[in-house]
Amino acid sequence: MNYSVYEADVTSDIKECLNELGTQPVLFIGSGLSKRYFNAPNWIELLEQLQKACPYVPHEVGYYLQDGRSLEEIGSEFTEYYRKWAWDNRGKFPDKLFEASTxxxxxxxxxxxxxxxxxxxxxxxxxxxxxxxxELKNLQEIQPHAIITTNYDMFIENIFTDYQPIIGQRILKPDTMSIGEIFKIHGSTNEFMDLVFNKEDYDMFLKKKKYLSAKLLTFFAEHPLLFIGYSANDKNIQRILSDIDEIISTDGDLIPNIYFLEYNKNLTENDIPSKEKVLFINNKEIRIKYIEAKNFDWVFQAFSANKAWDNVHPKLLRALLARTYKLVRSDIPRRSVEVDFDIIERAVSDDQSLPKLYGVAMLDDPSQLNLQYPYNLTQIGEQLGYTSWHSANRLIELMYKKTGVNIKETDNKYHILIKTGKTEMHKYSKHVVELLRAVDKGEKYTIDL
Known part of the structure; x- marks a missing residue:
């Protein structure tokens, strides 16, 4: 085995995850992405540049690190030096920054x-x-459901030009979490006064983090997640992974839909990197899928393999969802629009009628197929009393190890693979619920393909 085999195995695993969830990936992007593509500073390097730019900062960054100061605490101290410098040199800063309320x-x-x-x-x-x-062109091809970033710069907006930035506290508004959005949880340079930078900012951010985590619940449970540009030791990433672990309750099991991409410039064709990484966060073991690469092309291509948005703009999808949200949340309750409830009731009760209501034409008539295979893997998990698809997938893998039969490899009475263009979706029948329930309880079972 060499790196090319590793690459093929990881690609296959990514495609399997995409197929099972049937959703677009969510990207978590850190400063390493900006560092890779235009040599942006990391946090320590940014502090060093800030120290050199301000003559009032008395010591280099290393001086404060020797004292055991955190980067946020150094940011707080630099904040005071910059304020003194600005008031003594008002011409270096915009006039609006010298108002008493600033x-x-x-x-x-x-x-x-x-x-x-x-x-x-x-x-x-x-x-x-x-x-x-x-690599950036392949990154664009992923067409992610959404992007979450702690980066301040606007490079992500320049990569995904059709996506809508949601900055800072606006993420907590009820009409966010649509499709095609960039959630800049630490702020953005175009609204610089709200950047999360020093200790006071981080303390406030952590107080509100639980609300953000609750809003991200759907992403964690229903989408493949790809972390790019983070170190596994980054406190931001560890906080996010800790939240994910609490939500999914993995108990040390591998989280099957989280991938951590890390750059390794020393990789050779003879190397065989690990496919998993174990992190110890808050005295708990968290296992995630781990990808080491020197060239990111193949990784981004794998995540774009089943994209379903060809010729569809995220702006259009976002506008459709936003208008529907406003219609349901305010227009109809306030009776500011005329509503034919008979039409709506018929539409929402029929998988064929609802797309027509939106002006969307179906490619074929899948009604019989839906009757025979009504469930995705998430729904199978719910039928078995679990909260997500992970446990159902674990039972299928357990059954495969014991019997050598993988029900997902073929179309059979338990499973069918539906292909539409480049998109693939696994669907399951009611028979698989009975089968997996027996596997889960340790009872005898017979696989009848």
Whole structure:
């Protein structure tokens, strides 16, 4: 076995996860992505640049690190130096920052935005390397359901130009969590005063984190997740993974829909990296799928293999969902629109009528197929008393290990693979519920394909 075999195995696993969930991936993007494609500073490097730019900061960053200061605490101390420097040198900062109501952290955050905006490419064609340009084009092809990032810069908006940025506290509004959105949970340079940067900012962010985690629940449970540009030791990533573990309650089991992509410049064709990574967070063991790569092309291609959005713009889908949300949440309850409830009732009770209500034509008549195979794997898990698809998939794998029969490999009385263009979806019959219930209880069972 060598790296090419590893690449094929990981690609197959990614496609299997996409097929099982039947949803587009969600991307979690950290500063490593900006570092890779336009040499943006990481957090320590950003602090070093801020120290050099301000003559009032008395020591280099290493001085504060030697004292055991956290990066957020260093940010708080630098905030005070920047405020003094700004008031003594008002011409270096916008006039609006000297109003009494302006937060004292605005001066250093203005400098952060200035540093990042100067170096951020306006499009993917602003990157220097042809290899990196190829990777970014493949990244675009993933067409993710949504993107979540702790990055301040606007490079992600320049990659996914049809996606809508949702910044800071606006993420907590009830009409977010649509499709085609970029959730910038630590703020953005174009609204620099709200960046999450120093200790005070992080303390406030952590107080509200539980509300954000609740909003991300659907993403964690229903989508493949790909983490790009993070270190496994990053506190931000560990907080997110800890929330995921609490939601899914893995008890040390491998979380099957989370992939962690890490760059390794020393990889050779003879290397065989690990496919899993074990993290110890809050005295708990969390196992996630782990991908090491020097070239990201093949990873992004794997995640775009089953994309279902060809010739469909995220803006259109987002507008459709937003309008539907407003219709249900406010227009109909307030009776500000005329509603034919008979038409709506018939539409929502029939899988064929609802698409027609939206002006969407179905490719064929799957009604008989839906009757025979009405469930996806998430629904199978719910039928068995679980909260997600992971446990149902575990039972199928357990049955395969004991009998050598993988019911997902063929179309049979338990399972069918439905293909529409490039999209594939696994559907299951009521018979698989009975079969897996017996497997779960340790009872005798017979597989009748």
């Amino acid at each position: 937060p004292k952290s605005s001066y250093i955050k203005f400098m952060i935005a200035s540093i990042l905006d100067v170096i951020t490419p306006d499009s993917i064609h602003g990157v220097q390397s042809e290899q990196h340009l190829s």
